[in-house]
Amino acid sequence: MTSSGVTSILNFNGPVYADHATMGVSGLVASERGATGQGRLSRDEIAAALSAYISPPQLREAAARLAHEHVITLEGPAGIGKRAGAIRLLSTTTDGDLFALSPVISTSELATRRFTPGHGYVIVNRVAARDGQGSDVAWRELRQRLAAARAYLVVTLVPEETSQAAREAIFHVPWGRPDLSRAVRAKLGPAAADDLVDRVLQAVPDDCSMTDLTRVAQRLAAGETFEAALRDVRRAESAAVSAWLGNASMPDMLAMVVIAFLHGADRRTFETALAELRRLTRDSSDEPSPTVHALSTGHALATLERVGGGPVSGRMIFQRPRYRGLVLRHLWDRLSVSDWNAIRDWLDRAIDSDPTHGDRDRNEIVRQVAAGLVLLMKVEGREVEVSYLDPWSAADDRPVAQYAAAHTLGLMSYDDALAPYALEIVGHWTRAENRRRQQTAAVALAGPLGIRYPADAAAGLWALTTRTPGIGEEGCEAIAMHFANLIAHDASTAFVLKLLIDTLGRYNRPGDQQRLTDLTLHAVHRVLTVTTAGGGEPAVVTLLRRRPDRLERVADLWSGLVANSRFRRRGMEALDAALAALRYPGADTAPVRVDLLESVYATRSSSGRTAHDPSSSPATRILESPDE
Structure with missing residues (x-):
């Protein structure tokens, strides 16, 4: 594996995706992780969305059109309640289950999708750059397919994502806020x-x-x-930021840039970074740079968070978390293009910083830079994508840059408005020919973005693994990491398990393409052996403890693995490790252990293989069975 491969990025300076991915990242307010970006909406999630719901004036007409036409779109800016409105409309139109579909699904994919009768579907904040929102013919075919299935679909989008073809083919509701x-x-x-x-x-x-x-x-x-x-929200904060920046000198504005992207910097980090940024912007003003001491006494926006002794010991932060995003929003208009070019060059160097930058490790610097880019993404998304994410995703021999790009997308996935755009960006990288960019896409899909959109993650990771040119076994590692992260966050593993079971059935037979067979089996092996955070028990064991109903699917994977002579020993070693882990804690897992063994051999028997007595040694029985 190359020095900047998937494993190097995943292991960059510690775990990339911890449970506390947004803790301490000032200015970012994570959405509820329970929100389903893809898959079945739980009853609790539906109830939460509809709790104390106040209907906007458009609801009555929208409900009538949905019942008649089976598909409508709710159009309006982010944050006005379109998702809750969509859930309300579907809940009052059908008694069936509700499902969230991918926000990047193309119109042609929608028009050919199989919809389950009586079910409701929602696409939240759809983006469709892949097909330009599709033709009116495709939209009409979709409407006919939904009507034939007696299913219902509500699509929410912002106005700039709406095409004329879509407007003419299906009913659009200009959605508004409730009172x-x-x-x-x-x-x-x-x-x-x-x-x-x-x-x-x-x-x-x-x-x-x-x-x-x-x-x-x-x-x-x-x-x-x-x-x-x-x-987190006050009307007066925007006015305060605007007023202060309106009279700020260039050194003062650059100091705010440093705090916005290196939030929590210590004195050495802050003053070194500010001096470097002034040099890159060719700031020729005679005013001295503001020092930590000056900023810590009576500043309107910034303050020093004391963490030790001494007059200037501590971390430079904004007085209010929301100031961070507001500063970047106002500075985007105040600073010139050449200034932002210099900021881009400064940030590119900052993520490569060494210990001379201060006491903070690179992981924390990259984390704060990524958080600043997410806030800038809310102001000018194209700038962030073109100037930062795309170059970093394809950087040669710079795993830190690839990590920064992937981590930025991971933080975007916590924001309801930005998550679909993160998925769209990673889709471009997945389809790219550049191997570095493919690696970065794999890391992004293995993290929080894949937790929010597990079906897209499974499909994207498999495409990256098997395509030519692709990333091969590195993709298998990313699939395993994705599986472990899903379990760590109690998210659905249904999509990745189904993918692997389907591919086992397709490629694990004599005469198949050897490369695809090997990749399939290697991916299955890594999924069955990847451990939980901190090198704990196999993640699959945690899954079986939590979800015994997944046992049959897990047994299908093990049966397919041990059925192959070249992977049999590794499969049995993994099975023995899982059975050993299931002995602890207590004896309450004994039925799971027995059921796992019986399911593995029942699956082998049903596929034409010889069944064995599960009371004898599992490794011996399968290792002695004939090659297939």
Whole structure:
């Protein structure tokens, strides 16, 4: 494997994707990880979306058109409640299960998809650059297919993602916010005082998302103080940032850039980085650079978070988390293109920084740079993609750059509005010919992005593994990491298990293409042996403890692996390790162990192989069976 292969990126300076991926990343507010980006929506998730739901004026007409035409789109800016509206529409139109489909699914794929009768489907924040939103013929075919299946589909999108063909073929609803006063009161409860509702509405910005508004109301209902409940959103914060930057000198603005991208920097890191950025921007002003000491005393936006003794010991941060994104939004307009080119060059060097940059390790620097890029993505997404993500994803012999690109997409996956665009970007990388870019795509799909969109992740990782040219066994490692991350976050493994079982049935037979057979078996072996975080038990054992109903699928994988003479010993060693792990803790896993053995041999027997007594040694029995 090359020095900048998938494993090198995954292992870059410690675990890439920990459970606390967004903890300590100021300015980013993670969406609920329970939100399903792809797959069946749980009853709890549907109930949460509809809890204290206030209908906008458009709901009645939208419901009538959905019942008649089986597909509609809800169009409007991010954060106005389109997803909750889609779930409400589907819940009142059908009693069947609800499923979330990929936001990057093409119109032609939709028009040929099989829909289950009576079920409801939603595509949240659809982006469709792959086919330009499709032709009106494809949209009409989709509508006919849904009607024939008695199924229903609601698509939510922002106005710039809507084509004329789609407008002419299916009914578009210009979605609006519900009455904010009613929405806040519904979340706070009927006993909420009028003055509290008014205070909330006066304090939040005009573009406050329904998600943020709900979070504020929930905090207040839980007993938090007014100031604490509104810590992420305040109308006055934008005005404060605008006013300060309106009178700021160039060195002051560059200091804010450093804090925005290296949030939490210590004194050495901050002052060294600011001096380097001033040099790259050719800032010729006579004003000295602001020091940590100066910024720590009475600054309007920044402050020093004390972490030790001494007059300037601590970390440079913004006084309020939301300042970080607001500073980048305002500076995007204030600074010139040449200034942003210099910032790009500075960040490119910053992620390669060595210990002379200060006490922070590179992992933390990259993490904060990625967080800053996510906030800049909300302002000018094309700039981030073209100037940072695309070059870094294809960087030669720079696993840190590939890690930075993948980690940025991972952080984007926590944002409801940005997650679909992260999936679109990784799709471009997956289809690229550049091997480095393919590796970066694999790492991104193995992380939080793959947890949010597990079907797209499974398909993308398999395409990267098997295509020519592709990444081969490196892709198998990424598939295993994806599997382990799904289990670590209690997400659905159904898609990756189905993929591997299907490919085993297709390629694990005599006469198949040897390369595809080997890759299939290697992927299965790595999935069955990858361990949980920290080198714990096999991830598949954790899955079986948590989901005994997955035992049959897991047994199918093991049966396919040990049926191949070249992988039989490795498969049996993995099975023995799993059985040993299932002995602990306690004896409550004994039935799972017996069922696993019996399922493996039942599967082998049903496929024409000789069944054996599961009470004898499993390794001996299978190793002594004839080659196939």
